[in-house]
Every structure is written in structure tokens, then in C-alpha cells.
Amino acid sequence: MPDINVDEELEIKAYYAGHVLGAGMFQIKVGSESVVYTGDYNMTPDRHLGYSDIRVHIYATTIRDSKRCRERDFLKKVHETVERGGKVLIPVFALGRAPELCILLETFWERMNLKAPICFSTGLTEKANHYYKLFITWTNQKIRKTFVQRNMFEFKHIKAFDRSYADNPGPMVVFATPGMLHAGQSLQIFKKWAGNEKNMVIMPGYCVQGTVGHKILNGQKKLEIEGRATLDVKLQVEYMSFSAHADAKEAKKMEFLKDKIEQEFSNIGCYMPANGETTSVVTNPSVPVDISLNLLKREMALGGPLPDAKRPRTMHGTLIMKDNSLRLVSPEQALKELGFGEHQLRFTCRVQLHDPHSDTDTLGRICTHLKSVLKSYSIQHVPDGTVIVESIVIKVTSSAEEPNLKVILLSWSYQDEELGSFLSTLLKKGLPS
Structure with a gap:
């Protein structure tokens, strides 16, 4: 398909x-x-x-026996019942196992030259033929090959069932619906034939609890039908699974x-919910994301002074979802692509340290120290009395009460929060002598 x-x-x-x-x-x-x-x-x-x-x-x-053994057992039981003059009732559903069992009996009757009538509930044969002609491509290869020369569902030995046939003397095989004997023609025929030991009912499929089919399969010999008189079950009851389900029962x-x-498979969850139980299966799908080369270079440059680069780190960027794909780019690139204006969010931090030099000299010492630590960054000592690293601005002032106590003011944008925090921690440790 x-x-x-x-x-x-x-x-x-x-x-x-x-x-x-x-x-x-x-x-x-x-x-x-x-x-x-x-x-x-x-x-x-x-x-x-x-x-x-x-x-x-x-x-x-x-669980079920091999298919050939089941078919052979089915034909043997039907044949033995017919030979002793009994009647066989096979409750079925119209488009379930019924067509398969009809083909099986038709072939057997032809081979054995048997004369006992086989009947099918009126209308069901026609309905089955109609649907099988309509959906011939759904059948197996053998049916499709022979369909042009001979319709496998136009049976020679099987005819439509009339209600009056149920009272006819002599052997007979009848397919009747429904398959669980809970109502309809199959139940009416069962009530007429249940009292004769020569007769047999073959249940070819599963029966829901509470149905007549389920009761007789469990050996119940007296049945209260439709709230009326008790029915004695004397006929033979056989269960032969021709169920069209995958085997797995225990x-x-x-x-x-x-x-x-x-x-x-220790990494794969396996669930066995009971009938009617709801189970939630948790999955961990991998989501591929393309990373901008410029962003990757910037993050790798940050890896120098930061903790061990081999450890997992947080990568800061902007995630863009477009055309069913994800891309992680720098904020600047995202603003440019999306046509948005930038809003600045800045952080400030004060660090105090003791240094006997002037404010200008202290700032120069800070610049020299940062250049020795942040070798891959551009560090500028601006004439207006500031040091600039990326978006980070560093200024130095002296305390009015204590001239040797310097107050270092750091200011950085949100994008450089990680670098700003690193510099703040570095300066708190003091300057090399």
C-alpha cells in the first residue's frame, strides 16, 4: 500500500x-x-x-495447534456427526472465519462425495460474495488467480438456509450468525437441536462472558434462555479455534x-498493560540544531579562561525555527535576520581591593593583568579612564575615607554575563604584585 x-x-x-x-x-x-x-x-x-x-x-x-491439524480435526468431527445422522451447528460471523470454513467444507464434500446438505444463513452468502468481488485484491493469490475462471465463493454443496430446514430429519451442517449464540438465527437453531445427543455445535471463535456460547464452552448443561424455561444441553460441544488473531494468550x-x-535491550522500555489500562511511553527524541560558525568561534574563544572546556557548557545564542529546521545564531545575527531593534540589559558590580597606586596606575595594572589572562580577547585602555573588554566597561575610583581602597566598577551587557561574572571573580582575588 x-x-x-x-x-x-x-x-x-x-x-x-x-x-x-x-x-x-x-x-x-x-x-x-x-x-x-x-x-x-x-x-x-x-x-x-x-x-x-x-x-x-x-x-x-x-497456543493454537498447527493449522492443518485443526482443519483435519474439524473435518473429522463434522464427518463423524453427519455419518451417525446428527446435525452440526457452526455459529459464525458473516465476514469472519465463515468464508474460510465454507471453502474447507466445500472441498471436503466434493472429495468425499457426501450428500448431506450444508446451509448458510440466508443473505450472508450473497453479502460475502458481493464484498469479496468488490475487494478481490485483498484476498490471497490463489483466490485472485482462479477468480476469473471460477468464483471460489459460489459453492456447489452449500445453499441458503430456510427456517423450516431446522426441523428436517437427517444429517445437516448449518452456518448461522451470530458467532456467540447470544441472539439471532444461530440461537434459534441451537434451541431446537440442543436436546439431541447425536447433534454437535462447533464454536470456531472466542465467546464473550455471559453469552450462551461462553456458558456451553464452560460445560453448563442447563441454560435459562431469554428468561424462560430451562434448556437441557445434550448435544456435543466442541471448541476449535479458527480465530484470525495473532497467537499470544498466556x-x-x-x-x-x-x-x-x-x-x-536495557535502554528500551517494555510495557505490558492490562486490557483497558492506559500506559504513557516516554521518549527522548534527538533534535538536530545547526550552529552559526561565528557563534561557535566566539564560544570556543570563551573556553580558554573558563572551566575545563571538555566539560559540557551552556552555549548562549538565539534559537531560530524556520522551514522545519532549527538554527542557533548569535543575537546580533538574529536581530539582523528578523529585523528587530536591540534592547540593552546591563549588569553592574562593585569590587573593592587595596592598592597604594593612583587610580590611573591601578587601572593600568588591571589592563595588564587582563591581557595576560584573556589572551584571545581584544582589551582596550581608553583615554577617558576606562578599560573595555567586549561589552564590559571597567572603571576605578578611590574611597574618600581610605585612599588606598580602590572601588572597581564593572558593567556588562546580558550577552556577556558569563565573561562579566568571570572578571568579577578574577578581580576579587586581587592584582599580582
């Missing part, structure tokens, strides 16, 4: 699920993260449908699998 690219980041891909006709599963990918949304899916090919084509692994131990084996995944 084709990929759907919603935009540059969002991609949706549909996969064939193999559960029933038209069943699909979806992978949604955003950047480097993806999630698979699916209902039921089947990893084993059927007689009429292929298997799921998504690249997933079902690690849990297989909680202990799922826990075992979860432990194995966590042992092998």
Missing part, C-alpha cells in the same frame, strides 16, 4: 492485517519516532486471505517475554 506523506515530518503507512476482509493496520511516523496502531491481525495465511505483511514478531509461544509467557526484552 502507498505511503501517505502528510508533510515533511508526518508519514502514514497502511499494512494488510489479514484478520478479516478489509482489515488494516497503520504505522504513523513523526521524525524519528513511530507508533503502530492496529486492531486484530493474523500472521498465518488462510484459504481466502493472506497473512499480515507488517514486519512484527510474535514471540509468545503458539500472561506468564508474556511476562517472560517482557523480562527477556528488558534484559537484552
Whole structure:
């Protein structure tokens, strides 16, 4: 199936699920993260449908028997019941396992030359044929190849069921809906046939708790149907899983699998929520950011006097998001690109130190000391009595009460906060003698 690219980041891909006709599963990918949304899916090919084509692994131990063994057992039980003159009821859902079981019985009846009638609930065969013709590309390769010469769903031995057939003597096989015996034609036929030991009901799928199907599978022999008289269940009850779901049923084996995944992939979270439970999966996606070369050079120059450059450091800049990309640039470059005016935010700091020299000489000594420490910076001693480093302005005044006590005034812009803090700490340690 084709990929759907919603935009540059969002991609949706549909996969064939193999559960029933038209069943699909979806992978949604955003950047480097993806999630698979699916209902039921089947990893084993059927007689009429292929298997799921998504690249997933079902690690849990297989619960159901192999497909051929199940089919052989199913045909054997139906054949034995028909041979002894009994009737077989197979409750199904119209577009679920019913078409597959019909193809199976049709082939077996043809091979064995059996005469017992096989019936399907009125309307369901027509409905199934209509949808399978409409969505022939969803069926497996064998069905598609033979469809032009022979429609596999136009059965020779299977005919539409009439209500009066339920009272006919002799053997018979009937597919009727719904699949859980909770209402409808399948329940009506079951009530008529339940009292005869020769008869059999084969439940080919899962039954919800509280339904008649669930009760008889659990061995209940007396049923109160629709709040009326009690029904004695004497017919044989068989459960044969033709479920179109991925195998994985036992909680202990799922826990075992979860432990194995966590042992092998310690950096990947593995979750096993119960039915109805909500789980939040935390991801740590990497977000690529392009850095301006000028900004990088400036930050690397700062690395000299600052703590060990090998340690992670904060990088100051302006983050620009444009055309689904991120760039970290210097504030000056950002202002220029965005057409904004600059607003200055400055910090001031006073540092006191004892120095017997004049204010001018003290300022000169400060300039010399800074040049020896900040070798990669441009340091200017301006005639107006200030020292300038980047945006940092340094002035010196004497205390009126104590001439040897110098007050050093530092002022810097927000952009040079890190350098300003460094110089403040440096001058508090005093000047070299």
C-alpha cells in the first residue's frame, strides 16, 4: 500500500492485517519516532486471505495447534456427526472465519462425495460474495488467480438456509450468525437441536462472558434462555479455534517475554498493560540544531579562561525555527535576520581591593593583568579612564575615607554575563604584585 506523506515530518503507512476482509493496520511516523496502531491481525495465511505483511514478531509461544491439524480435526468431527445422522451447528460471523470454513467444507464434500446438505444463513452468502468481488485484491493469490475462471465463493454443496430446514430429519451442517449464540438465527437453531445427543455445535471463535456460547464452552448443561424455561444441553460441544488473531494468550509467557526484552535491550522500555489500562511511553527524541560558525568561534574563544572546556557548557545564542529546521545564531545575527531593534540589559558590580597606586596606575595594572589572562580577547585602555573588554566597561575610583581602597566598577551587557561574572571573580582575588 502507498505511503501517505502528510508533510515533511508526518508519514502514514497502511499494512494488510489479514484478520478479516478489509482489515488494516497503520504505522504513523513523526521524525524519528513511530507508533503502530492496529486492531486484530493474523500472521498465518488462510484459504481466502493472506497473512499480515507488517514486519512484527510474535514471540509468545503458539497456543493454537498447527493449522492443518485443526482443519483435519474439524473435518473429522463434522464427518463423524453427519455419518451417525446428527446435525452440526457452526455459529459464525458473516465476514469472519465463515468464508474460510465454507471453502474447507466445500472441498471436503466434493472429495468425499457426501450428500448431506450444508446451509448458510440466508443473505450472508450473497453479502460475502458481493464484498469479496468488490475487494478481490485483498484476498490471497490463489483466490485472485482462479477468480476469473471460477468464483471460489459460489459453492456447489452449500445453499441458503430456510427456517423450516431446522426441523428436517437427517444429517445437516448449518452456518448461522451470530458467532456467540447470544441472539439471532444461530440461537434459534441451537434451541431446537440442543436436546439431541447425536447433534454437535462447533464454536470456531472466542465467546464473550455471559453469552450462551461462553456458558456451553464452560460445560453448563442447563441454560435459562431469554428468561424462560430451562434448556437441557445434550448435544456435543466442541471448541476449535479458527480465530484470525495473532497467537499470544498466556500472561506468564508474556511476562517472560517482557523480562527477556528488558534484559537484552536495557535502554528500551517494555510495557505490558492490562486490557483497558492506559500506559504513557516516554521518549527522548534527538533534535538536530545547526550552529552559526561565528557563534561557535566566539564560544570556543570563551573556553580558554573558563572551566575545563571538555566539560559540557551552556552555549548562549538565539534559537531560530524556520522551514522545519532549527538554527542557533548569535543575537546580533538574529536581530539582523528578523529585523528587530536591540534592547540593552546591563549588569553592574562593585569590587573593592587595596592598592597604594593612583587610580590611573591601578587601572593600568588591571589592563595588564587582563591581557595576560584573556589572551584571545581584544582589551582596550581608553583615554577617558576606562578599560573595555567586549561589552564590559571597567572603571576605578578611590574611597574618600581610605585612599588606598580602590572601588572597581564593572558593567556588562546580558550577552556577556558569563565573561562579566568571570572578571568579577578574577578581580576579587586581587592584582599580582
